[in-house]
Amino acid sequence: MSDAPDGPTGPGPDRAANREGAPSSSYNNIILTGFMGTGKSTVGRLLAQRLDLQHVDTDKMIERRHGPIPRIFEEQGEDGFREIERAIAVELTTDVGFVISTGGRFMLDPANVAALHEGNRVFCLVAELDVIMDRVMNRRSSRPLLAGKDPRARVEELLQQRADGYAQFESVPTDQRPPSSVVSDIISRL
Secondary structure (H helix, E strand, O other): OOOOOOOOOOOOOHHHHOOOOOOOOOOOOOOEEOOOOOOOOHHHHHHHHHOOEEEEHHHHHHHHHHHOHHHHHHHHHHHHHHHHHHHHHHHHHHOEEEEEEEEOOOOHHHHHHHHHHHOOOEEEEOOHHHHHEEEEEEHHHHHHHHHOHHHHHHHHHHHHHHHHHHHHHHHHEEEOOOOOHHHHHHHHOO
């Protein structure tokens, strides 16, 4: 995974020296999942720094290798994009010592869950609809699933569709909390 675009960041996979004292043998990696705009990338970077782990963002890996996500959706469709995600999931199965920030649907694909759930700690970052809308509307052009006349209705629809999938993972609220507080919350659960 050495070609990860924002990583690997951090000093390396030697978790025995992590600053927070998180258990070093109870998991291989920490995976952050959740809907777009819940803070997966930001929290992932900060969490990796605090735990002296490396960070990888699956969407950034995909963009580095295949180009902008909106273009992938345009040229290959959502199915093509999901196939790329599955290949990334398989690649990540051999890695240890990472905080992995996933795309919003990445861990809802049963193939990705099968590849990554065992041996890793998975947290689902969650936020209320209004908070998500405030966060994602600033970057709407880079989010193909928000294309259309009524992005709020689309977000509500997607949240409902994905609720059961997200519920399989330990939930961490990010509403009205600075990322550093979310990071501390996750660390306290390790």
